Amino acid sequence: MxxxxxxxxxxxxxxxxxxxxxxxxxxxxxxxxxxxxxxxxxxxxxxxxxxxxxxxxxxxxxxxxxxxxxxxxxxxxxxxxxxxxxxxxxxxxxxxxVGRIESVVYKEKSPHLPWENAFPLRPGDILNIRDIEQGLEQMKRIGS
Structure with missing residues (x-):
């Protein structure tokens, strides 16, 4: 800081x-x-x-x-x-x-395994809604 x-x-x-x-x-x-x-x-x-x-x-x-x-x-x-x-x-x-990410939880055995690459989010990061939106867009591309 x-x-x-x-x-x-x-x-x-x-x-x-x-x-x-x-x-x-x-x-x-x-x-x-x-x-x-x-x-x-x-x-x-x-x-x-x-x-x-x-x-x-x-x-x-x-x-x-x-x-x-x-x-x-x-x-x-x-x-x-x-x-x-x-x-x-x-x-x-x-x-x-500052709002920070405590943890990222993802459902096990999901067909969308590459979520860690799609979402630029890690525990402790500052939360920005644009990062979540970016991850969702990436997941849409992976699924198609």
Whole structure:
């Protein structure tokens, strides 16, 4: 796991209207996501929120958008969470709970023996629905 800090000093603090009570205000807000390289796409989703005055609603909106980005990239069992934290440091942290494959079970004596080659999945791998879809397509080709 590597920590990716999104801190963009080129963007001035927000001058937009704040809806709701101000939860956190600073000249700079860095967003910290502790994510594996496979999830680096989350930086694009988080970038508009850097250096912004944020309300509780804004923080929840960001978490929701990060979760939607996970789903749109096929990581349907992974989830972004907001841990308890003090924002006095100017950092807003999000945690990524990665959905992993515990085991792959296949019915014995099945006519489809080459499933291990068809599915790019192994216990401990990060689950991505696209890998399952790819395996199903491979199995269709093998069966025909």
């Amino acid at each position: 590597e920590t990716t800090t999104f801190l963009d000093n080129s963007v001035p603090a927000s001058t937009r209207m704040i809806k709701g009570p101000l939860f956190y205000e600073a000249q700079r807000t860095s967003l910290v996501l502790d994510v594996p390289k496979e999830f680096s796409f989350l930086s694009k989703t988080a970038r508009p929120f850097v250096n912004q005055k944020m309300t509780v609603e804004d923080i929840n909106t960001l978490a929701e958008r990060l979760n939607m980005a996970l789903v749109s990239h096929g990581y349907i069992t992974s989830r972004i969470g907001i841990p308890a934290q003090s924002l006095a440091s100017g950092q807003l942290q999000f945690n990524l709970q």
